[in-house]
Amino acid sequence: MDSEDDMHDANDLESVDDDFYSGDTGMGSDDGDAHYDFGDNESDDSDDITSRQQQNYAILSEADIRQHQGEDISRVSTVLSIPRYAACILLRHYNWSISRVHDEWFADEEHVRKVVGLLEKPVEMPNARELTCGICFENYPRDCMNSASCGHPFCWACWRGYISTSISDGPGCLMLRCPDPSCSAAVGQNIVELLATDEDKEKYSHYLLRSYVEDNRKIKWCPAPGCEFAVEYVIGSGNYDICCSCSYNFCWNCTEEAHRPVDCVTVAKWILKNSAESENMNWILANSKPCPKCKRPIEKNQGCMHITCTPPCKFEFCWLCLGPWSDHGERTGGFYACNRYEAAKQEGAYDESERRREMAKNSLERYTHYYERWATNQSSRQKALADLHSMQNEKLEKLSDRQSQPESQLKFIIEAWLQIVECRRVLKWTYAYGYYLPEHEHAKRQFFEYLQGEAESGLERLHQCAEKELQVYLDAESPMKDFNDFRTKLAGLTSVTRNYFEHLVQALETGLEDVGSSNSQATCSKSSSSKILGNKSKSGKIKPAGASSAAGAPSRSMDDGNLWSCDHCTFANPKATNTCHMCEHHR
Amino acid sequence: MANSNLPRRIIKETQRLLSEPAPGISASPSEDNMRYFNVMILGPSQSPYEGGVFKLELFLPEEYPMAAPKVRFLTKIYHPNIDKLGRICLDILKDKWSPALQIRTVLLSIQALLSAPNPDDPLSDNIARHWKTNEAEAVETAKEWTRLYATGA
Numbered sequence: 199m200d201s202e203d204d205m206h207d208a209n210d211l212e213s214v215d216d217d218f219y220s221g222d223t224g225m226g227s228d229d230g231d232a233h234y235d236f237g238d239n240e241s242d243d244s245d246d247i248t249s250r251q252q253q254n255y256a257i258l259s260e261a262d263i264r265q266h267q268g269e270d271i272s273r274v275s276t277v278l279s280i281p282r283y284a285a286c287i288l289l290r291h292y293n294w295s296i297s298r299v300h301d302e303w304f305a306d307e308e309h310v311r312k313v314v315g316l317l318e319k320p321v322e323m324p325n326a327r328e329l330t331c332g333i334c335f336e337n338y339p340r341d342c343m344n345s346a347s348c349g350h351p352f353c354w355a356c357w358r359g360y361i362s363t364s365i366s367d368g369p370g371c372l373m374l375r376c377p378d379p380s381c382s383a384a385v386g387q388n389i390v391e392l393l394a395t396d397e398d399k400e401k402y403s404h405y406l407l408r409s410y411v412e413d414n415r416k417i418k419w420c421p422a423p424g425c426e427f428a429v430e431y432v433i434g435s436g437n438y439d440i441c442c443s444c445s446y447n448f449c450w451n452c453t454e455e456a457h458r459p460v461d462c463v464t465v466a467k468w469i470l471k472n473s474a475e476s477e478n479m480n481w482i483l484a485n486s487k488p489c490p491k492c493k494r495p496i497e498k499n500q501g502c503m504h505i506t507c508t509p510p511c512k513f514e515f516c517w518l519c520l521g522p523w524s525d526h527g528e529r530t531g532g533f534y535a536c537n538r539y540e541a542a543k544q545e546g547a548y549d550e551s552e553r554r555r556e557m558a559k560n561s562l563e564r565y566t567h568y569y570e571r572w573a574t575n576q577s578s579r580q581k582a583l584a585d586l587h588s589m590q591n592e593k594l595e596k597l598s599d600r601q602s603q604p605e606s607q608l609k610f611i612i613e614a615w616l617q618i619v620e621c622r623r624v625l626k627w628t629y630a631y632g633y634y635l636p637e638h639e640h641a642k643r644q645f646f647e648y649l650q651g652e653a654e655s656g657l658e659r660l661h662q663c664a665e666k667e668l669q670v671y672l673d674a675e676s677p678m679k680d681f682n683d684f685r686t687k688l689a690g691l692t693s694v695t696r697n698y699f700e701h702l703v704q705a706l707e708t709g710l711e712d713v714g715s716s717n718s719q720a721t722c723s724k725s726s727s728s729k730i731l732g733n734k735s736k737s738g739k740i741k742p743a744g745a746s747s748a749a750g751a752p753s754r755s756m757d758d759g760n761l762w763s764c765d766h767c768t769f770a771n772p773k774a775t776n777t778c779h780m781c782e783h784h785r
Numbered sequence: 786m787a788n789s790n791l792p793r794r795i796i797k798e799t800q801r802l803l804s805e806p807a808p809g810i811s812a813s814p815s816e817d818n819m820r821y822f823n824v825m826i827l828g829p830s831q832s833p834y835e836g837g838v839f840k841l842e843l844f845l846p847e848e849y850p851m852a853a854p855k856v857r858f859l860t861k862i863y864h865p866n867i868d869k870l871g872r873i874c875l876d877i878l879k880d881k882w883s884p885a886l887q888i889r890t891v892l893l894s895i896q897a898l899l900s901a902p903n904p905d906d907p908l909s910d911n912i913a914r915h916w917k918t919n920e921a922e923a924v925e926t927a928k929e930w931t932r933l934y935a936t937g938a
Binding site (some may be wrong): 332335350360362365378379623 | 850
């Protein structure tokens, strides 16, 4: 146990280290800088966009991965004074954690060497003019043979075959050992490079690259289809949202699409729910009854209560009471009104199954409500993403022509579209959030829905401006004077919306904890959210979390004046009285 | 003829198998296919298979020695690591294969497997359960089967 803890500590230390390094690359790309860049930056737009967020991760291209890997190998090789291929074997064995390699090595070098198959003193091949290959049993001159550090000689052709077989078996080739079954000497990249075919060398080096990402707890591939970037993450740095250079957003922790403010567990539940058969079952339960004889589900879409099951069953029964139709007639009150059912229902005999059906129907409707909105925002987001690309690829150039503006000055439009895409994503997940928000927490639900509604309308405004209002300037024949006003408006809307959504995410992530659950407070929180609205229109700064915390104690805030607010009905009473004028509640 | 371009290694192995056979093991190539061997293994002494003669077939695939030979029992045998089709659960025939192993080493390993059944890594669940719950009785069954199927009678 102790050693494991040590390991974590070590890794954490290391990540601090890495943060330091990645800080270098991410410099000059904060939020703040993005604003200063407004006028005078020319070329590296795309870079700035990807690094808008606070950097607790770095996006690595294949070249970057190779470089990092090479640096790690060099570091271990230098510190332990071992060849690079040996350092590589060690690092791979300890999942590319330099600190672990160091720890294990300095704790018990002999043991580590034994485990990974690195001999301390290399053994030369037997000193004879001719040697017998241990695989094909042919004799060859000594200089046509080769061995790993253990000195077991094999001819080049057999080595090539051995390495090739192992490489085509998959990434296990990175742990290759000497062909001699009694020998555990490691076969490293040096031998592969020396003896394998070019094709195999390439495959091997590809496996090595993949291992550096896949076996490394600090690096993951971007999960977007076809994307070849990897992400190096600072473990323990909190925010899991990753924005890959391919513009895909995902969650570091669960590698699903980014889903703030919803947590990974809820997302997994929601995704499972969307895919699972359970919803089909709910539907069948809500909309069908089983045939009383053959038990197949029957959906009654219209018509009378006289149901005839399809062949081969052909059972005739009453939809209401599920009894055989032959029992129905004048006695039961006629064919179209089953009195037996009404009577039995009054006695409570049918309640249980009816109730279940009713509940399933309600829950299905509720789910459909949230799912539809989730899915609609999803497709809106896709659309916005496509618009963003068409903006980047064609429209921006056109606009720059029409309005005689350098493209670098039009970055605010891309910013706006990126914000729209991001907001759609957040909005989408608020529906999963809403679905799992407990039904009985009325105040929270009410506040949440209010915030969500505000978010919707704020985003609509931004979307409208970036789409419709921009069109005018795209269509214009000559530069328009008010283009600068448009710039100010769109940039303003972008930043207002960004702020609103950031605070929304924060508020939802803390579980709307500032909202109490009693009804009186629910009304308070409503009034506080109108404060948010007021703030927004004036300063563009919104703080739902802060505002709602004030909502928890509305009565105290009035104490400054000559009034006190009744805890029970909120009526403002003169200080002189101790009983509420309105409800006679005591102070 | 398929045998005309037989790798030197297979020829050498065959020669050695015939000239210096391992104790209790005989392996001879089929006349029409030099990659196909008829194998006989004597039941090791102090094992339930003692006194039995077990027939096996062994085939060297095209990739041999980069790939393991294919071996299976032809004689019925009651053993937790051998199923009713005669297939053998042995690591060196699968992932632990190494081209530096040979027919001889494979057959010796199978012989050793007869001496030391391993019910913790079974191929036949029923037999393995039998072995673990009542070893004495399982050993009796194995002896019985040896007498029934593996003696020349």
